[in-house]
Amino acid sequence: MEREKTAVITTGSFVMPSGKSSTVERVIENVAPLAAEHVKIRIFGLADGHLPSQGWIGNVPIYRLPGGRLYLESILRHLRKWRPGTVDVHNRPLLAFQLKSRLPLARVLLTLHSAAFISPSCHHPKARIQPMLESVDGIIVGSEYLKAELLSRFPGLFTPIWVIPPGVSLEDFVPRWTPNGEALRMARLAEFGWENRKVVLFVGRLLPAKGVHHLLTAFPAVLRRVPEAMLVIVGGNCHGANRETDYAGRLKAMAEPFKDRVVFLPFTPYPKVTGWYNTADCLVVPACEEEAFGLVNVEAMASAVPVVAARAGGIPEIVADGCSGFLVPAEGMVNELADRIIRLLQDEALCKSMGQAGQELVRNRFRWQHTADRWVDIICSSRVIPANAPQWKQQP
Template sequence: MRKVAVVTPGSFVIPSVRSSSVERVIEQVVPLARHELDIRIYGTIGKGLPLKSELHGVPCIRLPSGSYLQSLVRNLKMWGPDVIEVNNRPLAVQKLKAKMPGVKVVLNLHSNTFIRPPYLRQIQLQTALEQADGLIVNSRYLKEFVESGFRGERPQILINPLGVKLEDFSPRHTPASEAIRAARLERLGLLGKKIILFVGRLMPEKGVHHLIAAMPDILAEHPDTHLLVIGSAGYSSDRETAYVKKLKSAARPLKSWITFLSYIPFPSLALWYTMADLVVVPSSTREAFGLVNVEAMAAAVPVVAARSGGIPEVIEEGVSGFLVPPESLPEGLVQPITRLLGDEELRCRLGTAGRESCRQQFRWDLTAQRWADFMQHI
């Protein structure tokens, strides 16, 4: 079988309950392709984890974070892969091509965060892409973003949407889910409330401040509503940034209607989607895909999201949710949210359609098959 080395960014240990979505995607996708490819995952050393182990049947090699790239090259030369996949670190493409010129190197971009200032200048991105043998992105939006500033011969590009494992999510409107939901809400003192859920990092780009700003108008129509905000500023800690403090200050007059919960790791997070009547994703134009969207859909919960980035490729307007022009935030959130809160049949219909969309389009096994095919033929 073709030998493929999957290189994580080196920011977080893998596996981890507190890592970025990059590591989570690797954990979900790569093991599903192990019967078609000879794969090894390379990451950083983590407390309590051995230097070598297996991740769902795939060898995982952990290297010192302080000398990550040097140790990586040494290990790769000993193994001799046919393809190296670099995740979210364009500058590493050039370095690996220089050290291992006969090996195919593929860049997998999960967002546009690290391909723009202050992380990367346009000329640096172009040089990295010229060196890459292939490029993987998770949305048409991200592909177009990369191509918009690129001059020269483009590498082969795969658009590979992300997914979910449907078995991890209980559909919202079933007797079993309703019973679990009622019990959990009673423990929180929220039984009988309509629940709006926000899940994500507490950073300006995720737009939770827009949702908090819209809450007074939402409560004017539906005073029995409660907003649950799940997340923290970073993956590795719950330290409060200036932005988080500002959010909590803005929410203080509505403290009876807004609850902040710290980072909840997956798969425990799946249970919280079942508690929601709707999920709101008011992200900025930089959102390349947004796993929260498909996770909500997998739980058969309708989504109200900003019409930005790659989100319109996931949420179908009026079918699995509603899309709000980003320039209309926060006011634009009020009408679709209040409409959904007042119409249980509509919530059920959109939620059911969203889960079916996941079944047809957004599953990890589909993502893995596209990835494996690309690695086979690059």
């Protein structure tokens, strides 16, 4: 039986490997080769003037097409020639709408990785977004939170919505509580002169929405109770860049009194960043705004490191409060962060048990194979109907 043809559309240039790319490229890079065992896939992205016009990820071809006004017509030429049954467009409602209107017989899906591209303040007026969402044959999101957000912002939206969480490759991570993991951790601590330190880790972009200022505000209380603590902040202001911003400058000014107890490290591409998770005693995710998912939580858990995170967005779907880490409310976040961090740093047995519980959660729910299997089910089966679909769409 011939495999279903599926085109995956990303407006990134699809840098390979995707260390300097966004989460969109990370997801596609990991899911496509696994799904290609069951689905015939071609990936389409933007040309950037540096990468070749065609590349490969495993046995999946990548086509980089001219951008701007030429992009839509370039995609259409390829799709009309190849004739895929399904077209999966990532993060671009307008492009999905345009492709559906020009290819009415194709099944066009829209995959949303965040709420940014359905925000009227950032892109199109709300009155224009809803028809775009209604035009496609289905929407894929990474969390129940983002699905609920869609239905809240666009009442009466009956386009089928599926939830497929992203994942990780467990093979990329060295678990914190193993002989090998402990040896690597001790070697890294010695390399930086941090012997006998308790490491609190933040990984992510230095943006106000990520809440690093809350963590820095909480840190003095942590130091008073755990004098050997130190805070390691890994990240730039955007993917693949370390340009200094006003916000990053403010964070460094806040950290100045702590001298060598707060360390800022530049953006570290994946998979090199996995070594920092192994070095940590806990990861802190103090997001001020709603995170659609929060892949760093899963990455820390894959390293058997407990997580202290804001109870926001899709994070509660990942971190099991009191089991694989702690969730703290947005109100009173600073005091709650300090309390939970102190509790973990003072109790190694608790760190270990929570870290191992998190790793088991990842093993059972958040591997890329899980993500690929769920995506293939949607591509290959028209009978997979989400709960929000209208009655007429549920007929065989």
